Amino acid sequence: MSEPSHCRVKLLAKPEASLSQAVASSPGLRSVGWQALTSLTSKLNPTLTAEIFSSDFPTRYDTVPSYFAKPRAYGIGGVIVESGGVSLPKVKVYHALQPLHLCLIHGYHANFYGQYEVAEATVELMGKLGVKRLYILAGYALEGEPVCCAASTRKLLEEAEKVYGLKPGYVGPFLGFSGLLAGLAANRGVEVLCLFGKTKPNPENPESPDLEASEKLYRKICEILKVAP
Numbered sequence: 001m002s003e004p005s006h007c008r009v010k011l012l013a014k015p016e017a018s019l020s021q022a023v024a025s026s027p028g029l030r031s032v033g034w035q036a037l038t039s040l041t042s043k044l045n046p047t048l049t050a051e052i053f054s055s056d057f058p059t060r061y062d063t064v065p066s067y068f069a070k071p072r073a074y075g076i077g078g079v080i081v082e083s084g085g086v087s088l089p090k091v092k093v094y095h096a097l098q099p100l101h102l103c104l105i106h107g108y109h110a111n112f113y114g115q116y117e118v119a120e121a122t123v124e125l126m127g128k129l130g131v132k133r134l135y136i137l138a139g140y141a142l143e144g145e146p147v148c149c150a151a152s153t154r155k156l157l158e159e160a161e162k163v164y165g166l167k168p169g170y171v172g173p174f175l176g177f178s179g180l181l182a183g184l185a186a187n188r189g190v191e192v193l194c195l196f197g198k199t200k201p202n203p204e205n206p207e208s209p210d211l212e213a214s215e216k217l218y219r220k221i222c223e224i225l226k227v228a229p
Contacts, residue, residue: 006055007117009125013047015095018130019103023221024122025137026107026177028067031207032139032197033178035214040221041104043229046094049103049129052121056114057089065206066109067176075111091122091177095129100225103129107177119180123188133191135224136178137217139210140196144169146213147220150194152186160193164224170196195220 023040025033058075066075079086094104103126110118126134140148148169151157160166174182174194186192197217199210222229 007114007121008053009121010051010053011049012051013049013095015047015049015097015101015129017097017101019095019101020130021100021133021135021225022103022105022126022129022131023135023137023225024105024107024178024181026067026109027207028065028176028178029139029141029206030199030202030210030213032199032210032213032217033137033195035209035211036137036197036218036221037104037106039214039218040227041094041106043222043227044096044102044104046096046102046104048092049095050093050125052091052093052118052125053088054110054114054118054121056110056118057108058111059089061109091118093122093125093129099227102225103131105181107181109176115177115180116184119177119184122181123184123190126185126190127188131185131190133193134182134185135221136182136192136194137221138174138178138194138196139199139213139217140170141199141201142170142172144198146198146216148196148198150174150196152182152190152192156191156193164220166195166220169198 025037059078
């Protein structure tokens with residue numbers, strides 16, 4: 001039996017307006033989605049809105065890759081040391097009001113038992129911020145288009161194809177923080193469009209960056225958001 005998990009949301013800066021859209025990602029296959037979100041965040045220079053902490057955030061994972069969280073594979077707790085400082089692992093939520101009202105969610109993978117709690121806390125925060133549509137960025141390793149998609153509704157899927165030239169392509173499980181966020185947000189009535197950038201697996205280092213695939217995904221989300229890359 002696992003110990004009860006603990007999740008805490010720390011609000012840092014309340015946006016002056018509702019954030020109708022959000023973009024989210026977490027470390028995953030070849031860091032395709034993660035790097036695309038990092039590029040978008042650097043472009044928009046947003047304000048840190050909130051941090052989400054959990055007792056189920058390992059500092060070091062016992063699974064490879066990290067998003068393969070299995071029962072009894074907890075990882076090791078601790079802090080992250082960077083630039084002379086120490087900090088706890090966390091989900092980081094940002095907001096940008098120019099050129100659009102946008103929420104940016106940098107996910108962190110909980111261990112097996114804490115995944116739902118962390119994703120639910122994130123979705124609750126999105127609701128308080130006014131998010132109506134969520135874009136999730138990730139990678140996929142099947143034959144297909146440079147960027148393909150999946151959506152929470154048939155209407156949104158048709159919109160993605162008609163307006164942005166996106167088609168379904170990935171079939172299979174969508175693991176970890178980003179996958180759960182997509183499902184739980186959709187259950188709350190948020191429109192969810194998942195964008196998958198095509199990459200090739202690297203068995204020795206599944207999370208090693210594929211910068212070319214990330215760049216294509218970054219340009220596609222910029223096109224959708226009407227932001228200059």
